[in-house]
Amino acid sequence: MAIAGSGMVGMSTALWAQRRGLRAVICDANAAGTGTTYGPACAIATYACVPINSPSVVTSLPSLLFSKDSPLTVNYWHAIRNWRWMASFLLNCRSSRVDGITKELAALLDHADEGLDPLIADAGAEDLLVREDCLYVWSTRAGFEGAAQANALRRAMGVAMDELGPEEVRALEPALKMPIHRGLRFRGTRFVLHPQKLVERMQHRFQQDGGVTIPAAVRSVEPNGQGVTVRLGNGSTVTAGHVVVAAGAHSKSIKGAGVEALPLGVERGYNVTYADHRSKLSRPVGWAEAGFYATPMELGLRIAGTVELDDLGRPPNPDRLAYLRRRATEMFGQLDGPSQEWLGHRPTMPDALPVIGPSTVSDRIIHAFGHQHVGLTLGGLTGRMVADLLTGRTPTPDNARLTARRFKSF
Numbered sequence: 001m002a003i004a005g006s007g008m009v010g011m012s013t014a015l016w017a018q019r020r021g022l023r024a025v026i027c028d029a030n031a032a033g034t035g036t037t038y039g040p041a042c043a044i045a046t047y048a049c050v051p052i053n054s055p056s057v058v059t060s061l062p063s064l065l066f067s068k069d070s071p072l073t074v075n076y077w078h079a080i081r082n083w084r085w086m087a088s089f090l091l092n093c094r095s096s097r098v099d100g101i102t103k104e105l106a107a108l109l110d111h112a113d114e115g116l117d118p119l120i121a122d123a124g125a126e127d128l129l130v131r132e133d134c135l136y137v138w139s140t141r142a143g144f145e146g147a148a149q150a151n152a153l154r155r156a157m158g159v160a161m162d163e164l165g166p167e168e169v170r171a172l173e174p175a176l177k178m179p180i181h182r183g184l185r186f187r188g189t190r191f192v193l194h195p196q197k198l199v200e201r202m203q204h205r206f207q208q209d210g211g212v213t214i215p216a217a218v219r220s221v222e223p224n225g226q227g228v229t230v231r232l233g234n235g236s237t238v239t240a241g242h243v244v245v246a247a248g249a250h251s252k253s254i255k256g257a258g259v260e261a262l263p264l265g266v267e268r269g270y271n272v273t274y275a276d277h278r279s280k281l282s283r284p285v286g287w288a289e290a291g292f293y294a295t296p297m298e299l300g301l302r303i304a305g306t307v308e309l310d311d312l313g314r315p316p317n318p319d320r321l322a323y324l325r326r327r328a329t330e331m332f333g334q335l336d337g338p339s340q341e342w343l344g345h346r347p348t349m350p351d352a353l354p355v356i357g358p359s360t361v362s363d364r365i366i367h368a369f370g371h372q373h374v375g376l377t378l379g380g381l382t383g384r385m386v387a388d389l390l391t392g393r394t395p396t397p398d399n400a401r402l403t404a405r406r407f408k409s410f
């Protein structure tokens with residue numbers, strides 16, 4: 001089999017394929033773990049079952065179109081050009097749809113550790129994970145009350161969490177300087193100290209076990225009776241029994257895989273990292289009103305999040321980086337730096353669910369993309385689901401409602 005993409009999803013698929021006895025080749029012009037997987041907030045967010053789709057997005061859309069100072073911003077012209085994605089996204093903001101999406105995401109997240117833990121063990125990467133309850137913090141009563149429905153949904157899905165008062169939050173994380181109204185502590189969670197290193201270790205294990213990495217992008221795929229011809233950007237071809245499309249937000253660039261017809265969108269997100277300030281926190285802390293997490297990862301204190309609906313190819317927006325820097329000083333006081341600034345591209349379907357399963361073009365092409373805000377968390381499980389599909393097993397959970405077929409009418 002061939003895999004397009006060496007991010008968290010592609011690399012996890014490669015390792016699970018080997019575990020199931022398959023031989024795999026990974027094709028990617030870029031080094032492993034340097035795409036969106038490089039810059040997340042690093043939370044293994046098994047509690048993050050509520051999507052960003054919500055009825056409140058619809059009511060606040062007019063202001064978001066012109067706002068420069070909100071955690072969610074929308075480029076007006078991007079929204080016009082991509083009106084079908086936007087319309088579908090907004091339809092998925094109805095309460096009834098949000099309930100359904102939350103159930104589907106919770107079903108995946110419930111199994112996330114089963115997909116991830118064996119790979120961490122295989123890669124010898126236990127030292128890159130920290131077991132520490134993540135926190136989510138609201139600065140205002142209005143913000144906390146506005147999240148009541150989302151928190152009720154989390155509770156209904158069985159997310160293990162405790163509500164904390166301001167003093168309890170400050171006792172856990174004394175460096176926080178912004179106003180605190182309430183916090184939620186998600187019990188039993190973990191975070192990753194360096195996602196790129198994690199994927200590199202996975203790649204090392206993959207190669208030790210005979211896996212091959214080809215440093216070239218996949219341009220097109222052509223299925224036939226016997227297999228798939230995979231055409232690469234360096235002019236060569238690979239012939240494989242199956243090809244897995246795991247190129248994240250770039251998956252549409254692969255011709256013939258049936259992705260062009262799908263509403264794969266992009267939620268741009270940013271991080272700024274302060275090398276000298278890792279010791280400010282002991283765990284990821286999400287600041288609800290600001291729309292980001294602060295995480296004490298190996299490279300320093302990383303401030304990561306926000307959503308910008310804009311084109312995949314547009315350069316980083318300096319206003320969004322300035323927003324993160326300003327809010328970081330509200331959260332911690334004056335900080336030196338940052339030492340790094342970064343833009344990443346979350347691959348996002350309008351219904352916030354990943355696409356996992358065969359393409360409508362051919363059963364020899366398997367889709368594995370669209371993991372929006374939780375790809376680091378769900379990459380391992382996705383790899384197991386894909387490897388199960390390729391070896392005739394029924395994946396757990398069932399992927400039936402996650403395939404491209406759900407967009408038949410798009």
Ligand SMILES: Cc1cc2nc3c(=O)[nH]c(=O)nc-3n(C[C@H](O)[C@H](O)[C@H](O)COP(=O)(O)OP(=O)(O)OC[C@H]3O[C@@H](n4cnc5c(N)ncnc54)[C@H](O)[C@@H]3O)c2cc1C
Pocket residue numbers: 004005006007008009010027028029030031032033034035036037038039040041042043044045216217218219246247248249250251253254268269270271304305306344345346347369370371372373374375376377378
């Ligand atoms: C600011 C931010 C914070 C986040 N925080 C979290 C978090 O705390 N927890 C969490 O679980 N998730 C988080 N996420 C989401 C997570 O980072 C993504 O869902 C995940 O990294 C997607 O992984 P991927 O493998 O699908 O894509 P990528 O990591 O982007 O990998 C795709 C790979 O495909 C390659 N590629 C592109 N085109 C081709 C081609 N034609 N042929 C072959 N290869 C190709 C690219 O070079 C790249 O290496 C966050 C995202 C952002 C932006």
